[in-house]
Amino acid sequence: MLERIITALVLVAVVLSCMFATQSHYPMFVLMIIAAGVAGYEWFKLMPRTTKNVNKPLAWGFGLLSAGLATLALYFTDIALLLWAASILCWLLSLLYGDKSYPNYDAWYNSTLKVVGIVLISSAVTAIFALWKMSPWWLMYLFLLVWGADSGAYFVGRKLGKRKLAPEVSPNKSLEGLYGGVITAMIIVVAVEILYLDLTYAQHLLFLILSVVTVFSSVLGDLFESMIKRRAGIKDSGSILPGHGGVLDRIDSLLAAAPIFAAGVYVLKLIGVDL
Secondary structure (H helix, E strand, C coil): CHHHHHHHHHHHHHHHHHHHCCCCCHHHHHHHHHHHHHHHHHHHHCCCCCCCCCCHHHHHHHHHHHHHHHHHHHHCHHHHHHHHHHHHHHHHHHHHHCHHHCCCCCCCCCCHHHHHHHHHHHHHHHHHHHHHHHCHHHHHHHHHHHHHHHHHHHHHHHHHCCCEEECCCEEEEEHHHHHHHHHHHHHHHHHHHHHHCCCCHHHHHHHHHHHHHHHHHHHHHHHHHHHHHHHHCCCCCCCCECCCECHHHHHHHHHHHHHHHHHHHHHHHHCCCCC
8 A cells, every 4th residue: 555655656756757747748748658659568468369378579679669650640640640639539439349349349458459459549648738738727627627527426435336337348437436436526517617718608518528428438538448457368468567567557547538538628618619
């Protein structure tokens, strides 16, 4: 437990420092590239393979490829937008072939997941960076939404959870926990809208819808990574974060939530919503 707490404190300190301690974009830029590289390495270890042991040079090569694509997208907005669109398409497809069909249907677990992984990881880190560039507080809002929903789901599910959400994928998650997480997130949304946003009623509704979709997508991201780990027979994606597992274990919810929220904010701005 102590190890977990220390890791969490260090991780929070590093992220908050990159977000708020300087106006230079380089610390956040470098953090995103490192995150993409390590997450890519961890993703490769979860992929189907013909040998028992992971080919580490190939895994690190995959990590470098993820970091390289993320770097390009961080520099070129058009590439980032394409990645967000591709990521959203992947998540829509996962709704059709993913969590509910496992383990009866697992044809999705094939080599194409490597391409999917590069897209999901690169789109997530570029979305996080784009939100930070818009304002560190918008990135903080995304974190609060995801963490608030996760915390609400944990505590409500622990006390009241009876009906399983996806028992074959994540046995500890319940429908009651999901409802608790959504309610917690909605409290955050309403507080932000009342205290900080000066919008019309229609714009408030659009922002509320985007926030709700973001919360549900964070649950989808969490379940999807859990499903892949369960299929691969691995408990944690890595061990780089003592007590917490790997980078993927920490950003699994953001893999879906970040590009969906960033793309939604981009669209809202296009139609004239002043966020």
